[in-house]
Amino acid sequence: xxxxxxKQYEPIxxxxxxxxxxxxxxxxxxxxxxxxxxxxxxxxxxxxxxxxVSPSRGRSPMDEDIGCGYSxxxxxxxxxxxxxxxxxxxxxxxxxxxxxxxxQHRDGTGWDILIQMELLTPLxxxxxxxxxxxxxxxxxxxIDLCKALEVCRRYGIVHGDIKPGNIFVSESGTxxxxxxxxxxxxxxxxxxxxxxxxxxxxxxxxxxxxxGFPADLYSLGLVLYQLLNDNRLPFxxxxxxxxxxxxxxxxxxxxxSGAPLPMPSHADRQLWAVLKKASAYNPGDRYxxxxxxxxxxxxxxxxxxxxxxxxxVLPLGRQTLDPGSHVxxxxxxxxxxxxAEDIRCFSAGFGDLPIRCFTCDGEILTARNEIDVSxxxxxxxxxGFFDPVTLSLTEKxxxxxxxxxxxxxxERWASFPPAVECDLQSPTGYRRHVYFSxxxxxxxxxxxxxxxxxxxxxxxxxHWLAVILPE
Numbered sequence: 001x002x003x004x005x006x007k008q009y010e011p012i013x014x015x016x017x018x019x020x021x022x023x024x025x026x027x028x029x030x031x032x033x034x035x036x037x038x039x040x041x042x043x044x045x046x047x048x049x050x051x052x053v054s055p056s057r058g059r060s061p062m063d064e065d066i067g068c069g070y071s072x073x074x075x076x077x078x079x080x081x082x083x084x085x086x087x088x089x090x091x092x093x094x095x096x097x098x099x100x101x102x103x104q105h106r107d108g109t110g111w112d113i114l115i116q117m118e119l120l121t122p123l124x125x126x127x128x129x130x131x132x133x134x135x136x137x138x139x140x141x142x143i144d145l146c147k148a149l150e151v152c153r154r155y156g157i158v159h160g161d162i163k164p165g166n167i168f169v170s171e172s173g174t175x176x177x178x179x180x181x182x183x184x185x186x187x188x189x190x191x192x193x194x195x196x197x198x199x200x201x202x203x204x205x206x207x208x209x210x211x212g213f214p215a216d217l218y219s220l221g222l223v224l225y226q227l228l229n230d231n232r233l234p235f236x237x238x239x240x241x242x243x244x245x246x247x248x249x250x251x252x253x254x255x256x257s258g259a260p261l262p263m264p265s266h267a268d269r270q271l272w273a274v275l276k277k278a279s280a281y282n283p284g285d286r287y288x289x290x291x292x293x294x295x296x297x298x299x300x301x302x303x304x305x306x307x308x309x310x311x312x313v314l315p316l317g318r319q320t321l322d323p324g325s326h327v328x329x330x331x332x333x334x335x336x337x338x339x340a341e342d343i344r345c346f347s348a349g350f351g352d353l354p355i356r357c358f359t360c361d362g363e364i365l366t367a368r369n370e371i372d373v374s375x376x377x378x379x380x381x382x383x384g385f386f387d388p389v390t391l392s393l394t395e396k397x398x399x400x401x402x403x404x405x406x407x408x409x410x411e412r413w414a415s416f417p418p419a420v421e422c423d424l425q426s427p428t429g430y431r432r433h434v435y436f437s438x439x440x441x442x443x444x445x446x447x448x449x450x451x452x453x454x455x456x457x458x459x460x461x462x463h464w465l466a467v468i469l470p471e
Contacts, residue, residue, distance in 0.1 A: 006031065006048055006112070013099050013116060018046060023122060025165075032119060044098065045120070049113040051075050075102060075111050085180045088155065093148040095120065095168055095178030120168035120176060127164070127231075135266070135345065136364045138227045139301040141167070141175045145220050146294035148177035153213050153289060160211075162219035163200045164226070199233055199248070203256050204283055214283040217293055221278030221286075228271070229264035238265065265443060266344075271300050331446045333414040338440065340405040346438035350462045358465045362398070365391045367469040391469055404464050407457020413448045436461070 003021055006029075010017050015035040023030040028049035035042050051074050079102060088094045099116040123141075127133070133141070145167065152159055159166075159180060166179040198206060200222045202215035222233060230239035235251035237243055255261070258281040263272050274296045280286045287293040345361040355370045368388040393401065407413075413436070436448040436458060450458060 003031070009103060009112075009114065011035075012046065012114060013101065016044065016046070016116070028113075033116075043119050045117040047115040047117060049078060049115070051078070051111045051113065075113065078113055088151055091148070091151045092174060093144045093176050094151055095176045117178070118170075120170055120178075123164045123167040123169060123175070126169045132231075133227055134363050135228075135361050136301060138224060139297050140173075141227070142220065142224050142297045143294050143301065144175035145177055145223075146290040146297065149213070149216050149220070149290035150294070152177075152216070158211065158213060159216050159219075160205065161197065161200075162216055162223060163197045164223060165197070167223070198252060202283070203258070203281060206256055212283065213289065214286045217278050217286050217290060218280075218283075220293075221275050225261070225264050225267075225275055225279065228267045228275075230266070234261045235259070274300060331444065332448075334408050334412050334446060334448075336409070336412070338409060338444075338446075340408050341402070342441050343405060343438045344441045346405075346436065348436045348461065348465060350434045356466065358469065360393075360401070363393060365393055365397075365465075365469060367391075367465070389469055397468065400464065404457070404461040407455070407460065408446075411455045411457045413450075413455045413458065 003018060007018050012018070012033060016033040017035065018031045018033045020032050021029060022032050022045070028047060031046045031048070033044055033046045079100065085094075085097045089096050089098070096118040097115060098118070101114045103112045103114065105111065145162070149159070157180070159177065161179065162177070166177065168176045168178050170176060200219040202211065202218040204211045205215050226233050232239055232243075233251060233255075235254045236247055261276065261279060263269075264275070267275065274293070277285070277296075278287055278293055287296070343362075345359070347357065347359040349355045349357040349370070357368050357370050359366045366388050367390075369386055434450055434454065437446070439445050448455075448458065
């Protein structure tokens with residue numbers, strides 16, 4: 001059915017008029033609609049689910065009766081779910097369902113279910129506009145979806161089909177969970193409909209076993225995995241390699257067999273540990289509830305978005321390092337071909353204990369205090385001393401930061417002068433608590449451990465960070 005077929009129902013819910021088609025799936029379409037209210041134009045989304053009698057039915061009076069009865073039961077189930085989801089209205093991370101209506105086709109062979117929802121941007125459209133989400137945005141998406149799942153748990157609902165296509169973004173940037181067409185009560189056998197996406201499905205659902213709330217945490221973990229892995233699910237060829245249908249089928253078989261998931265390309269080890277637990281093969285090994293996962297993601301959001309800690313800890317032993325050399329994949333001299341604008345995230349530290357440490361992903365700057373536990377572990381520190389402080393950078397501050405980072409290629413920062421042999425376990429003249437580490441957009445890493453005399457650009461960067469987020 002095209003747009004004009006649905007316009008026959010206008011004014012929908014007594015006031016609304018369809019303006020355009022904004023999306024469609026296996027069983028229905030989503031339209032934008034609007035109405036006037038005291039001279040003001042209000043907009044909303046209209047989801048139309050069409051439940052036709054299967055074309056294979058109707059070959060005999062008995063088949064027709066069976067077909068109508070089957071389709072009618074589906075309609076009844078969807079209406080019950082729409083009514084249930086309408087009770088979730090008012091929760092900021094769940095798509096608001098405002099109204100619904102069931103209309104039988106004139107020829108009696110099917111129904112249209114009309115559902116009014118708030119008008120939002122689908123995550124897939126949002127990703128096409130932004131190309132990729134920052135680490136902080138991905139964490140915020142996970143936190144927002146956990147809040148939605150906390151609401152579902154409160155009402156005893158297992159969503160059953162968490163995937164990018166069922167996630168939406170508001171104008172204020174809030175991520176919301178929608179499309180509860182497959183929702184079930186927990187601890188029941190989940191006979192998934194044909195339209196449920198197996199790519200994000202928990203193993204217990206796929207196997208037709210009893211499932212509960214952990215199944216949704218598993219699927220959310222896979223969504224976060226995909227966003228942190230260049231839009232590739234586990235076991236698919238790495239980007240930018242093409243992906244065939246055979247690749248997808250093989251990846252699905254591997255995942256559902258319980259094979260250990262490989263680490264996403266843009267996740268540090270701490271974040272990977274969170275995702276691994278969320279998407280554990282056995283439900284009992286996952287987080288007990290969405291609140292636990294949300295708390296774990298909040299810790300990641302407040303902590304370092306930069307490369308993992310071992311990215312700035314030098315390997316032990318004695319060896320000679322020349323300019324341009326790198327150890328274990330980490331560069332200790334800034335390569336001439338690198339550009340400062342290609343930095344994805346960085347961390348920096350300075351000070352004579354406690355150390356003032358900063359991390360930044362280009363959007364959020366975080367500062368925290370660290371100490372040498374072996375030396376200062378017994379000292380008493382004021383309450384909140386180790387709590388991270390975050391700042392959302394303004395456009396002006398981003399420009400200032402960019403100018404500070406331009407010193408890297410200009411000065412060719414280097415941790416070691418040419419052919420200097422040093423004991424990396426205790427490098428005389430090299431202070432571990434003064435450092436700069438960064439990860440490039442392509443995954444390359446750089447570490448700067450200045451000697452007694454740091455590069456002027458590093459000093460300027462440290463001064464700028466200290467002014468922006470003082471102790």
